[in-house]
Amino acid sequence: MLKIENLAYKTGNEQILQGINYEFENGKFYVITGHNGAGKSTLAKCLMGLYKSSGKIILNGEEIQDKSVDERANLGMGFAFQQPITFKGIRVIDLLKVGGGDFNEYEAILKKVGLEPKDYLFRELNNTLSGGELKRIELASVLSRKIEIGIFDEPEAGIDLWSFNNLINVFSEFQNQNRTTIIISHQERVMKLADIIIVMKDGQIIKSGSAKTVLPTLNI
Ligand SMILES: Nc1ncnc2c1ncn2[C@@H]1O[C@H](COP(=O)(O)OP(=O)(O)O)[C@@H](O)[C@H]1O
Ligand SMILES: [Mg+2]
Secondary structure (H helix, E strand, O other): OEEEEEEEEEOOOOOEEEEEEEEOOOOOEEEEEOOOOOOOOHHHHHHOOOOOEEEEEEEEEEEEOOOOOOHHOOOOOEEEOOOOOOOOOEHHHHHHHHOOOOHHHHHHHHHHHOOOOOHHOOOOOOOOOOOHHHHHHHHHHOOOOOOEEEEEEEEOOOHHHHHHHHHHHHHHHHHHHHOOOEEOOOOHHHHOOEEEEEEEEEEEEEEEHHHHHHHHHHHO
């Protein structure tokens, strides 16, 4: 279980997150939605330790708010950025190796995200890759790690319809393995997969409930 208590984040004079309380249950599929600027990416980054928030973050009974990104990753948390970062000189295979595994696994994971292994495994992560390709590579790198909680920030952005269908399959499979899935998304098709939809506004959670109850209340 991932629990947050009074989680707040401030930058300069601006209070970005307002003191959020929430409990993510193990194995459930959550979609966080809400308008641009609501604080979704900030919340994800606070959970992962990329931003230092105040309040408590409790993972399976252990307080982790003072732990680094690496420590949180070792505890089974993974994060895929809204805007993936490129690393000069790093190849796709280097990124996948971080998760352990072997060559066959790397190939299988790349195929899962709709990338032909022979074309991508040895590509460098630089600006010759399109935004959609980078998103899929980042997704592959999160999937290659044996994580318990996956946080994906707008994974569908820049991805075409064909791979969008694959993406849905990837998340269904991830969920079937009983991992906790937290996806930030505006897509109705992604929201329909959710056990729980969380709606954020002005740095707060204003609503959360089953897809059936929350979806009809959204203007999408
Ligand atoms: N590092 C930062 N410095 C200043 N303002 C930020 C920073 N990160 C986010 N913000 C602001 O915080 C608010 C929430 O941003 P964000 O979490 O990216 O929203 P969302 O992902 O819901 O679109 C926005 O008003 C944004 O401009
Ligand atoms: Mg965002």
